[in-house]
Amino acid sequence: MLTRRVLLFIRAKEVFMLPAQRMASVQPSYIRNILKATQGNNVMSLAGGLPDERLFPTRLLDNAARELDQNIEVYQYGLTRGLPALVEHLCAENNLPSDEQLLITTGSQQGLDLICRAYLNPDDRVLAEAPVYLGALQAFQLAQAKVGLIDATSKGPDLDQLEAKLAKGCVKFFYAVPDFHNPTGTCWSKATRIAVAELLDRYEVALIEDVPYRQLRYSGEHLPLVSSLMKGDFFLLNSFSKIATSGMRLGCVQATKKLLQPLITIKQASDLHTALPMQQMLLSLLQAPEFEGHIASLRHHYGQRAQALANALISQIGGRLTFNEVEGGMFLWARINCVNAVSLAQECLKNDLAVVPGQAFWPEGKAGYQAIRLNFTRLAPADLEKAVGRLSSAMSAL
Amino acid sequence: MLTRRVLLFIRAKEVFMLPAQRMASVQPSYIRNILKATQGNNVMSLAGGLPDERLFPTRLLDNAARELDQNIEVYQYGLTRGLPALVEHLCAENNLPSDEQLLITTGSQQGLDLICRAYLNPDDRVLAEAPVYLGALQAFQLAQAKVGLIDATSKGPDLDQLEAKLAKGCVKFFYAVPDFHNPTGTCWSKATRIAVAELLDRYEVALIEDVPYRQLRYSGEHLPLVSSLMKGDFFLLNSFSKIATSGMRLGCVQATKKLLQPLITIKQASDLHTALPMQQMLLSLLQAPEFEGHIASLRHHYGQRAQALANALISQIGGRLTFNEVEGGMFLWARINCVNAVSLAQECLKNDLAVVPGQAFWPEGKAGYQAIRLNFTRLAPADLEKAVGRLSSAMSAL
Structure with a gap:
């Protein structure tokens, strides 16, 4: 009797508590899937799309938080x-x-x-x-x-x-x-x-x-x-x-x-x-009158970083990848030659570096197309150079 | 030519930019629909499900806001x-x-x-x-x-x-x-x-x-x-x-x-x-050690208000409506006799009082069932008595 109840229970679970059909087609996020792996102390991440928290407008945020009591x-x-x-x-x-x-x-x-x-x-x-x-x-x-x-x-x-x-x-x-x-x-x-x-x-x-x-x-x-x-x-x-x-x-x-x-x-x-x-x-x-200045400062720092990443890629990796320099935003897209991007991303993780393989940005991948996405807003220029060193090592190891 | 473009445009709008099928069955919220009407200065609302902002834990909220800078x-x-x-x-x-x-x-x-x-x-x-x-x-x-x-x-x-x-x-x-x-x-x-x-x-x-x-x-x-x-x-x-x-x-x-x-x-x-x-x-x-005391204070005040509303309904309206007293929550549900609840809610609005007709809580209304939902958490006891006075006038006017 108990066995029958258990069996009925399992059957019912299978029939009724399956996720809705819409769930079947949703692709998991590569970035969020590796988020835990990137939270180790030594891992440098070029994977996410994170702003640099050191550049947050902290004084303006503090003021804004303190002013909440005026707007109950x-x-x-x-x-x-x-x-x-x-x-x-x-x-x-x-x-x-x-x-x-x-x-x-x-x-x-x-x-x-x-x-x-x-x-x-x-x-x-x-x-x-x-x-x-x-x-x-x-x-x-x-x-x-x-x-x-x-x-x-x-x-x-x-x-x-x-x-x-x-x-x-x-x-x-x-x-x-x-x-x-x-x-x-x-x-x-x-x-x-x-x-x-x-x-x-x-x-x-x-x-x-x-x-x-x-x-x-x-x-x-x-x-x-x-x-x-x-x-x-x-x-x-x-x-x-x-x-x-x-x-x-x-x-x-x-x-x-x-x-x-x-x-x-x-x-x-x-x-x-x-x-x-x-x-x-x-x-x-x-x-806040200072907010325009905050954005100008972000542009200044992020612009420097975009340049620093581009320079480091050229000087440390050179012909093994190609990219277009960017005029803004948070990402540089690098086409890579002779190396599989998913293997490269895995090899990078072994070297405490997170990058996103380009395949993650097609619904079903893209055969024969090898690229990685590199975020340049989170790390300071010196760290970006160090990260590119790890990328270079990972490429050499494959 | 322009006319043809315009016609094509209209046709396309009709064919393509119709809302998705799922929109067809969504019922609008009576409460949110009358929200603007209830924001007039003189309107007393028993319609929403709002807590009383005068009972918000303001000191704890201020502290919490000020502490945000410790958690950048x-x-x-x-x-x-x-x-x-x-x-x-x-x-x-x-x-x-x-x-x-x-x-x-x-x-x-x-x-x-x-x-x-x-x-x-x-x-x-x-x-x-x-x-x-x-x-x-x-x-x-x-x-x-x-x-x-x-x-x-x-x-x-x-x-x-x-x-x-x-x-x-x-x-x-x-x-x-x-x-x-x-x-x-x-x-x-x-x-x-x-x-x-x-x-x-x-x-x-x-x-x-x-x-x-x-x-x-x-x-x-x-x-x-x-x-x-x-x-x-x-x-x-x-x-x-x-x-x-x-x-x-x-x-x-x-x-x-x-x-x-x-x-x-x-x-x-x-x-x-x-x-x-x-x-x-x-x-x-x-x-915060004080938070349990805050909830106890909410219970005290809201409990008083539930009682005040019940008392006022009995003393001012009596047999024209019936209800079960409540042991908690935010609402009292009153069955009304001889009056249409939707008409009553409209009449109440003319008397600067907002209440929700019971029909709003069935997908397609409920024939022959007349009730109104009364919120008792937003207004102080004296105001609840005043609101019941307006309800009584509205009932008498119908």
């Missing part, structure tokens, strides 16, 4: 859209005609997840540049969308491929990171921006423009948002993780009132609203 | 599961054998949403007591689940109905708020708890036990968690909104490591993790 209402439930004063500030900063065109989210990742949940049915088609930001891939996979890939070039997505895929029809979104793409570091040229905007308008496909790194430009000229060149629908995703701090989890989505409404409905059912004390602290930061 | 790492990206020190604290408090049995969420609402996304396929069956907490209904609707309703009695769900629905098979979850149910205020009897646990084990159906009000007991004896009486699978959802503060948006989910894993995968793709400075501040609060 931030501890109460609030509006799903966000803290009214922050929404207003951001709308003014972005010249939005109405507060109803912006939604505060728990990081820009939530903004993307909300767009997917609000608009994607299973098997809907989405296009993205490949290699793709892994968090975007996960959000599309959770929504059971079909992701069509457009090869990245040094100037942005391959326009012929993009047009061919758009011409096939039934595409719901094109997802793009035009400013200092993750993982490639590429900044789209102005001509590419104009051409993509024109193509999306022509084929009446909405753009999801994700710009977490836009304010981190170290050289070259500021270029227009792709969405600003469009006549048609778009969502613009912004993050405060790179310029303020990432642990606070704050981002925002801009779109027309009509396009945003379903996102607000879902956000209400999924977490009511984003933490208000965090929103109040961000507002304090953004309003 | 909370501004960096962190683990999806939650701030390790908070996870550890909560696991110890709840006698969990492993840190892997708990996940910190952006309010318990997110915990419920993650469970739904992780385990529910469209058309899966979920059972819940009716009337139902609206936020739960929204999460189930977003997951396109079929919600089967079990009538609530004064001791908990109708056990015969529950067994009949379980016996039909293919039920994935039973969702329950056994401690001071929202909206009815009911606390399940011990016998009901034992019976429900036994039924769920017998039919091998997992429980989602949602206990946001469990620590707000004003009279009567503490009863065991239903999940603690079970042998089978369960998720236990906890919220810190009622005992700490709601604007911080913090909750947690307890379950076995295996059951939690898909939730962590989805949380990673949906917001990476919950704001770490909020988690650190909650930990400060929970560790």
Whole structure:
């Protein structure tokens, strides 16, 4: 009798408590999977996309935290859209005609997840540049969308491929990171921006423009948002993780009132609203006269590091890898010759160095394509040189 | 030519940018819909589920905010599961054998949403007591689940109905708020708890036990968690909104490591993790020696208010409505005679009083059933009496 109960129990578990179908297609994050391995004391990490906590605006954060007691209402439930004063500030900063065109989210990742949940049915088609930001891939996979890939070039997505895929029809979104793409570091040229905007308008496909790194430009000229060149629908995703701090989890989505409404409905059912004390602290930061100087300082330091990493790669590794120098962002994408990138990443871990093999940025890998993504914002220039030494040793050992 | 472009554009909008199918079944929140109407200066609200901000632990919150500068790492990206020190604290408090049995969420609402996304396929069956907490209904609707309703009695769900629905098979979850149910205020009897646990084990159906009000007991004896009486699978959802503060948006989910894993995968793709400075501040609060006294003070004040509301209803309205007194929580559920509850709620708004008509807590209303939900935690006893005066006037005007 007991045995029968146990057997029934096991059967029931198998039948009923399996995860939902949407879970089947979600790719685990290589970076988060190796996070524990990278937390050892001696491990140097070029793997994550972390800002340097030594460059956090600590004095401004302390002030913001101390000022919370002047705004006791931030501890109460609030509006799903966000803290009214922050929404207003951001709308003014972005010249939005109405507060109803912006939604505060728990990081820009939530903004993307909300767009997917609000608009994607299973098997809907989405296009993205490949290699793709892994968090975007996960959000599309959770929504059971079909992701069509457009090869990245040094100037942005391959326009012929993009047009061919758009011409096939039934595409719901094109997802793009035009400013200092993750993982490639590429900044789209102005001509590419104009051409993509024109193509999306022509084929009446909405753009999801994700710009977490836009304010981190170290050289070259500021270029227009792709969405600003469009006549048609778009969502613009912004993050405060790179310029303020990432642990606070704050981002925002801009779109027309009509396009945003379903996102607000879902956000209400999924977490009511984003933490208000965090929103109040961000507002304090953004309003502080010193904040512009803080961003300038980030640009200065991160720009130096991008250069230091590039120099170290050239001097210590030379012809064994190739890369394009970057004008901003957090990553350098290095193509490697004669070595398998996954084996290299494993060999690096043995040398107390974490890097991400390029294969992690394709839904099913990319045969014959060997690259690694290197983050340069977390370590100081001298440490970046040391890290490249470990990379060089790992390459030699293979 | 322009006309053709415009027409094509409109057609494309209609075909492609319609919200996803899952949006079709999500019920808007009555409370959030009337939130703006209740923000006028003269409006008294018994409609929301808000704690009283005058009873927030302000000194503890100020200390917690000031101490953030000692934990600069909370501004960096962190683990999806939650701030390790908070996870550890909560696991110890709840006698969990492993840190892997708990996940910190952006309010318990997110915990419920993650469970739904992780385990529910469209058309899966979920059972819940009716009337139902609206936020739960929204999460189930977003997951396109079929919600089967079990009538609530004064001791908990109708056990015969529950067994009949379980016996039909293919039920994935039973969702329950056994401690001071929202909206009815009911606390399940011990016998009901034992019976429900036994039924769920017998039919091998997992429980989602949602206990946001469990620590707000004003009279009567503490009863065991239903999940603690079970042998089978369960998720236990906890919220810190009622005992700490709601604007911080913090909750947690307890379950076995295996059951939690898909939730962590989805949380990673949906917001990476919950704001770490909020988690650190909650930990400060929970560790403060004064925090237990703060909860005792909440119980004292809210208990007085529950009594004040009950007294005022009896003395000012008498036989025109009936209700069961409550032993805890935030709500009193009043059945009304001879008056339509939706009309009454509208009439109340004209009298600067917000209440929620009971119909809002059924997916499709409940014919012939007239009730209103009254919150008693936000207003002081004298104001509750005044509010009941307005309710009485509204009833008389109909």
